[in-house]
Amino acid sequence: MKKHRLVIAALLGVVLLAAMTAFASAKPAKKSVSGSINIVGVWTGDEEKSFNAVLDGFRKANPDVKVSYKSTGDNTPTVLATAVAGGKPPDLASVSQPGLVNDFQKKGALKNLDYARGTLNANYPADIAKIGVIKGHVYGLLIKGANKSTVWYNVSAFKNAGVKAPLTFPAFVRGANTLKSSGVPAFSVGGADGWTLTDLFENIYLRQAGPDKYDKLSKHTIKWTDASVIKALKTMAPLLQGGNLAGGTSGALQTDFPTSVSNVFTKKPKAAMGIEDDFVPDVVASKNALKPVSGYNVFPFPAIGRARNYVEGGGDELMAFKDTPAIRALVKYLATGKAQTIWAKRGGYTAPAKTVSASVYPDEITRTTASAVGKAKVFRFDLSDLQPASFGGTVGQGEFKLFQDFLKNPSNVTGIARQLESAAAKAYKAGK
Amino acid sequence: MVAAPPSGEPGVLRRNAVAIGFLAPAAFLLIVMVVYPTIYTIIRSFFGKDAHEGFLPSGSFAGIDNYKALFTTSILVTAIKNSAIWILVAPAAVTAIGLVFAVLTERISWAVGFKAIVFMPMAISLFATGVIWHVMYIKDPSQGAVNAAIGAVKSWVTPPGALSTASPSTPALTGSPQTGYVLQKPISAGGTALMGLTAIPPTDVPSGAKQVVPPQPKQGAVTGVVWRDFKPGGGVVGKPEQGELGLPGVHVKLSDSSGKVVQNTTTGDDGSFTFDNVGSGTFKPGIAASTFAAPFAGISWLGSSLITPSVIIAYIWVWAGFAMVVIGAGLAAISREVLEAARTDGATEWQVFRRVTVPMLAPVLSVVFITMLINVLKVFDIVISIAPGSTQSDAAVIAVQMWRQSFGGVNDFGLGSAIAVFLFLLVIPILLLNVRRFRREV
Numbered sequence: 114m115k116k117h118r119l120v121i122a123a124l125l126g127v128v129l130l131a132a133m134t135a136f137a138s139a140k141p142a143k144k145s146v147s148g149s150i151n152i153v154g155v156w157t158g159d160e161e162k163s164f165n166a167v168l169d170g171f172r173k174a175n176p177d178v179k180v181s182y183k184s185t186g187d188n189t190p191t192v193l194a195t196a197v198a199g200g201k202p203p204d205l206a207s208v209s210q211p212g213l214v215n216d217f218q219k220k221g222a223l224k225n226l227d228y229a230r231g232t233l234n235a236n237y238p239a240d241i242a243k244i245g246v247i248k249g250h251v252y253g254l255l256i257k258g259a260n261k262s263t264v265w266y267n268v269s270a271f272k273n274a275g276v277k278a279p280l281t282f283p284a285f286v287r288g289a290n291t292l293k294s295s296g297v298p299a300f301s302v303g304g305a306d307g308w309t310l311t312d313l314f315e316n317i318y319l320r321q322a323g324p325d326k327y328d329k330l331s332k333h334t335i336k337w338t339d340a341s342v343i344k345a346l347k348t349m350a351p352l353l354q355g356g357n358l359a360g361g362t363s364g365a366l367q368t369d370f371p372t373s374v375s376n377v378f379t380k381k382p383k384a385a386m387g388i389e390d391d392f393v394p395d396v397v398a399s400k401n402a403l404k405p406v407s408g409y410n411v412f413p414f415p416a417i418g419r420a421r422n423y424v425e426g427g428g429d430e431l432m433a434f435k436d437t438p439a440i441r442a443l444v445k446y447l448a449t450g451k452a453q454t455i456w457a458k459r460g461g462y463t464a465p466a467k468t469v470s471a472s473v474y475p476d477e478i479t480r481t482t483a484s485a486v487g488k489a490k491v492f493r494f495d496l497s498d499l500q501p502a503s504f505g506g507t508v509g510q511g512e513f514k515l516f517q518d519f520l521k522n523p524s525n526v527t528g529i530a531r532q533l534e535s536a537a538a539k540a541y542k543a544g545k
Numbered sequence: 546m547v548a549a550p551p552s553g554e555p556g557v558l559r560r561n562a563v564a565i566g567f568l569a570p571a572a573f574l575l576i577v578m579v580v581y582p583t584i585y586t587i588i589r590s591f592f593g594k595d596a597h598e599g600f601l602p603s604g605s606f607a608g609i610d611n612y613k614a615l616f617t618t619s620i621l622v623t624a625i626k627n628s629a630i631w632i633l634v635a636p637a638a639v640t641a642i643g644l645v646f647a648v649l650t651e652r653i654s655w656a657v658g659f660k661a662i663v664f665m666p667m668a669i670s671l672f673a674t675g676v677i678w679h680v681m682y683i684k685d686p687s688q689g690a691v692n693a694a695i696g697a698v699k700s701w702v703t704p705p706g707a708l709s710t711a712s713p714s715t716p717a718l719t720g721s722p723q724t725g726y727v728l729q730k731p732i733s734a735g736g737t738a739l740m741g742l743t744a745i746p747p748t749d750v751p752s753g754a755k756q757v758v759p760p761q762p763k764q765g766a767v768t769g770v771v772w773r774d775f776k777p778g779g780g781v782v783g784k785p786e787q788g789e790l791g792l793p794g795v796h797v798k799l800s801d802s803s804g805k806v807v808q809n810t811t812t813g814d815d816g817s818f819t820f821d822n823v824g825s826g827t828f829k830p831g832i833a834a835s836t837f838a839a840p841f842a843g844i845s846w847l848g849s850s851l852i853t854p855s856v857i858i859a860y861i862w863v864w865a866g867f868a869m870v871v872i873g874a875g876l877a878a879i880s881r882e883v884l885e886a887a888r889t890d891g892a893t894e895w896q897v898f899r900r901v902t903v904p905m906l907a908p909v910l911s912v913v914f915i916t917m918l919i920n921v922l923k924v925f926d927i928v929i930s931i932a933p934g935s936t937q938s939d940a941a942v943i944a945v946q947m948w949r950q951s952f953g954g955v956n957d958f959g960l961g962s963a964i965a966v967f968l969f970l971l972v973i974p975i976l977l978l979n980v981r982r983f984r985r986e987v
Contacts, residue, residue, distance in 0.1 A: 191952055198598040216956075219595070273747055275777025291779045296710060296746030305933035356744075360685060363845045366935040367684050381748065507954030509937030510620050517935040543594055543957065 149179040150439055153192060154207030155429055156257075157184045163459045170455055171446045178439045197222045202434035205443070207256060209429050211494060212502055214245060214253040217432065224436040225250040232448045236466040240492035245430055253430035256447055257456075258465040258486045260391040261312050261495060262414040262424045267377050268407060270297050270385035278412035282320075282348075285415040289357055292385045299357045301384035303373030304365040304520050307513020311497040311505075312425070313352070313388050314516065318345040320420035324491050331499040333541050337534035343526060348417075350523035359384035366520060371396050378402070378409050388414070390427075391482040395461060405478045413485060424489035427498060428465060457483070504540035511536050583969075590962035598958070611963035620938045621964070624946040627853055628971075631924060631942060636917035638861050640910055643868020647876050648898065650869070660873070664866035671863065675930025678859040682846035682931070689843065696841035705840035707794065708749060714741035714774035715783040720831070722839060727831035731802065734823050735762050738769030738830045741783055742792065745773050750790055755815040757791040767823050769830055771795045772816040791816020796833040801826055847932065849939040856931050856940055860924065868913050875909030876902070911982070918975050922968065943968050 156164050161184050168180050185192045189208055196202045202222060208214070217223050227250055233242045237255075245253025266278065274295035279285040289299035303309040319327045322341035329335040330342065355362040359376045360383070368376070374396045376383040380403070387393065394405065403409045416423070431447060433440055446452050450468025457464045460475045463483040471484035486492065497505035497512050504511035515536065519529045558565075585601070590612070593605035615621050646663055650656040666674060683689030686696035713719075713726055718740055720726040728738050737760040750773055757772035774780070776788040792812060799808040799820045807828070808820045820830070846855045879902065887897045903910070925944040932940035941949070943964060951961025 190956065194956060273777060275779065294714070294743040294775045294779060295777075296744050296749065296775070305935045307934055361842070363848055364684055364843075367845070367847050367933050369933060503950075503955040503957065507949060508934050509939075509941060509949070510955075513934065514620075514938055520935075 148177055148439055150181070150204045150437075150443055152180070152182045152205040152207070153185045153189065153203045154182065155184075155186060155189045155209050156182075156207065157186045159459075159461060160257075163456045163462065166459060167447070167452050167455045170452055171443055174446075175439070175442060178443070180443065193217070197434070204435045204437075204440055205431060205433050207429045207431050209427070209498075210502070210506060211244070211253060211430055211498055212500070212506065214430055214432050215247065217434075218247050218252045222434055223252050224433045225252055226254055226433060226444055227251050228441050229254065229445050229448055232445045236448055236450050236468045238465075238467050238487060238489065238492060240489065241465045241486075244494055245432075253432050254444065254448055255428045255465045256431045256453075258428040258463040258483075259426050260424055260463055260482045260486050261389075261426050262316055262485070263391050263393070263411050263482050264386055264388050264414055265374070265377060265393050265409060265411050266386045267379075267382040267384075267403070268410055269380075270295075270382050273297070274385070276385075278410070279415050282415045282417045286351065289352065289386075293356055297382060298359045298384045299386055300352065301359040301368070301373045301376035301382075301387045302353070302365040302520065303368050303370035303387075303389070304517060305367055305369040307508065307517055308497065309370060309373065309389060310516035310520055311512050312390065312495065314345060314349055315425050315493075315496045316388070316414045317348050317417065318342070318496070319425050319491070319493055320414075320417035320423050321345050321348060323420070324423075324493060327493050327496065331494075331496050333500075333537055337537055338527075338530045342530055342533075346519070346526045346530060349519075350526060353520050353523040362521060366517060375401075391463060391479075392461075394478060405476060411478055411481055413481075420491070422485075422488065422490040424485055424492045425495065426463075426486055426489075426492060427495040428463070500537070501540040501543070503543065504537050511540065586962045586965050589958055590966050592959050594957040594959055596959060607959055611960045612967075614960055615963050615967060620941065621946055621950075623938060624941045624943050627940065628922065628942045630853055631857065631921045632918065635857055635860055635864075635921045635924075636914050638857075639864045639868050639917050640872075640914045642861060642865045643872050643913060644903075644906070644910065646865060646869040647872040648902070650873060651876060660866075660869065663869055666863045667866050669863070670926075672926040672930050674859060674863055675927040678855070678862075678927075679847070679931045679933070682855055684843040684845050684847065686841055686843045689846070691846060692841070692843035695844065699841045703838060706834075706836045706838035707751065708742065708745055708792065708836050709839045710749065711742040711745045711837060714743040717783065718832075722837035723834060725832055725834035725837065727800070727829050729829075731827035731829050732767060733827050734765050734767065734825070736767055737762055738767065739783065739785065740769060740771045740797075740830065740832060741774030741785075742771065742832075743774050743782075745775070745792075751793050753814055754790040754793055756787070757785040757789050758815050758817060759785045760817060763819065763821075765822055765824075767799060767820040767828055767830060769797070769818055770816045771797065771812050771818070771832065795836055798831055798833055799823065800829050800831065802828070847936060849936050852932050852936045852940040856928055859931060860921075860927055863927075864917065864920070868917070871913050872906065872909055875906050879905050915975060915979050915982070919972060919979075922972055922975070943971075 154164070161182070165182060168182060172178070172180060189206070190210065190213055193202065193206055193208070193213065197217060197220065214223070226245070230251060233251070233254070241255055241258070244255050245251055270292065271277070274292045274297070276288040276291050279288050292299045318330070318341070321344060326335065326341050330337070330339070335341075358365040359373075360368060370389070373387055374389065374393050377385065377387045378401050394401070414425075431444065433444060448466070450464070450466045453464040453466045453469050454473050456462045457469050457473045458475065460479060463486050465486060467487040469487065471480050474480040474483050499505065500512065507513065512533065515529055515533050518532075519525065589596070589602045591607060591609070592602045593607040593610070596602045596605045650659055653659060669677075680688070681690040684692060686692040717729055718726040719729045726740070728740065732738060739760070757770055760768040760770045762768065770785060770791060772785055772789055772791045774782060774789060776786060780786050780789060791814065793814045793816060795812045795816070797810055797812060797818045798806045800806050808823070810818050810820060812818045820828075845851060883905070884897055884901060887901050892900070923944050924942055925948065928940050928942055928945050929937075947961055947964040947968060949955065950957050950964060
């Protein structure tokens with residue numbers, strides 16, 4: 114009996130030891146072999162298919178390079194943070210938060226993309242080419258752009274009120290009042306999602322205060338209590354008065370982004386306009402009763418003063434954790450108009466490259482919104498995305514929360530500015 | 546456990562080899578998956594956001610800054626307060642409601658069906674429950690079921706007016722939707738009144754409305770018109786124009802200089818009205834408030850002030866079934882004779898419940914209560930899925946902020962760890978209580 118037990122114990126010990134060694138050696142250190150590239154990124158579904166179509170162009174030209182793309186969707190930041198901490202990052206990654214590029218650059222995890230400078234300068238507008246530049250080196254490359262300076266409207270609501278798509282901000286405000294008198298609130302605001310509000314502020318701020326101030330505010334070298342911020346908030350406040358909003362103030366605060374879109378894109382609209390991003394039609398595509406152009410349409414965010422053709426935008430950036438000849442070739446390829454044309458033709462895409470011709474976009478609406486990015490006189494990245502995440506990118510705190518408070522009480526301009534400043538100061542301090 | 550070793554037996558290690566062999570896999574897993582991460586989290590909570598993660602964290606040592614932040618940042622303090630509300634309300638409410646249900650189901654004939662229905666929410670994931678309740682709580686009564694029900698009752702009591710969205714087009718009409726609108730400038734017999742309204746959707750204009758006609762003065766009478774003072778482009782405010790429609794069926798009243806209503810009428814198809822033989826003096830025509838009675842706009846269940854109670858209600862809805870079943874099992878185990886004895890001694894039903902049933906159920910009740918306490922401390926998914934973005938921070942509890950500060954955008958593992966440690970400290974006393982109970986029962 115005793116012997117028996119000993120044998121079992123010994124056996125167990127051996128098994129355990131074997132298991133432990135197996136565990137320890139399960140993941141042999143993988144050397145990035147020239148000739149194979151793995152990419153992780155935010156694109157899923159149709160976007161994933163389209164990106165693979167773009168990669169196919171590269172695969173055809175470089176049959177010896179094995180390129181694989183894995184979608185990590187919304188979890189990308191977590192996946193990357195874990196992979197980098199574990200010492201096994203992917204070769205390339207696409208992210209929608211430029212703050213991540215900064216974070217990883219600061220941690221020394223990124224390889225610079227200076228080798229793609231020539232391609233960038235040849236294909237990108239100057240404002241977009243410099244987006245991923247940190248301390249004089251290129252670390253991020255905008256691959257998929259987004260135009261956030263778009264206003265969507267219900268054509269028949271505009272017709273009933275006799276309002277035309279406005280070109281200037283005063284005409285925009287006048288139009289909003291006329292729409293209100295016609296019996297339909299001017300705006301549907303997705304106030305439950307804070308970014309819809311920060312985008313509106315940023316559009317006003319970029320045009321009113323100008324790109325220099327915008328850059329300074331995005332680096333927090335001027336304060337949120339600056340006169341220019343106060344002025345922009347005061348310009349924004351009249352738009353957010355309860356009577357202008359579908360569902361009034363408290364309704365708007367509980368309206369999420371998709372609902373705010375369908376409020377406008379229906380036959381009996383609850384509001385005439387939505388001040389939102391270029392992907393709006395995709396949001397309601399499946400259940401949309403209205404046809405593009407004749408039922409709903411889009412106009413660029415109206416000019417303030419002389420600031421015409423200004424675009425506030427965003428997009429997904431590519432960053433590299435490794436540097437091999439194969440990776441260099443792929444990065445350069447992705448920055449060309451040729452590669453981006455493949456995606457543009459498939460739709461749901463805004464090319465950051467100016468070398469993509471407007472005619473390749475599949476429909477009129479996309480042509481309007483997408484080509485505005487390449488043609489922009491001034492292009493600036495979404496300001497809240499450039500902030501530390503605790504201030505500019507977290508639900509329920511920082512900018513999102515405070516702009517929702519502003520929507521709740523648009524007359525409290527100085528109070529909100531003060532709170533924005535103190536939240537920003539705190540976030541910048543913690544980030545260091 | 547083993548008595549003094551008989552002489553001649555193998556050494557300590559060999560004697561315990563079997564025990565070690567059997568314990569090792571579990572111990573190994575425990576150390577790797579529980580002990581090490583716990584220690585790591587505790588240490589990590591003293592480091593800043595940018596610390597380097599390794600076997601142990603290094604760089605950017607922060608001391609107790611994270612703990613300071615936990616008790617000084619307003620949204621984190623809100624989360625702590627909310628957790629306190631949850632702890633005070635939810636376990637007690639779940640236990641009480643479960644008890645009531647359990648006792649009631651003993652007395653109804655369709656107990657099985659009732660139990661099945663009350664227990665059913667347990668089969669739904671908390672996240673899905675949250676989504677369901679979020680939709681039911683939506684403020685717009687045309688979307689949210691809860692407000693639709695309240696709205697149906699309310700509009701039955703006070704029906705909404707025909708032109709509930711309308712407002713005056715010029716300041717000449719004063720008042721509010723609650724009091725109705727009155728022409729500010731008094732007029733006398735032979736005068737005309739222009740009462741333009743705006744903000745009326747084309748679909749709200751009553752059918753049969755005709756082109757508005759400017760009112761003509763009439764001897765001894767007050768004439769006027771109520772019309773939709775809007776045409777595409779806006780038109781001239783305060784002037785009846787071609788392309789603008791009169792509003793038929795609007796209830797108009799005429800008050801004299803003392804404010805007393807002397808005549809009532811309704812407007813015709815072109816919006817016109819006439820008050821004949823008004824006599825001398827000055828008058829103010831006005832539109833009755835009932836025209837503007839707003840339909841029920843909905844209660845802001847998801848707004849900042851009601852969000853925590855709203856989430857707790859949804860949570861109780863889920864867990865009441867669990868409490869009912871457990872307490873019901875305990876109830877079934879109570880000896881009927883004791884209850885009968887009490888009744889024979891002349892106790893009322895309430896006394897039997899209060900003095901016999903509840904004390905005998907005490908062990909079961911405390912199991913339910915403690916289980917719910919622990920459950921409430923880690924409540925997470927239902928909060929995230931019910932609260933819209935604008936009230937996420939008003940609804941957040943400790944576990945939600947632990948996730949949000951570490952993974953939900955901020956990526957500050959230091960602060961996240963500090964919140965986790967705080968939560969851990971809160972759970973410990975309850976765990977100890979539970980362990981002690983188990984010991985006693987064994």
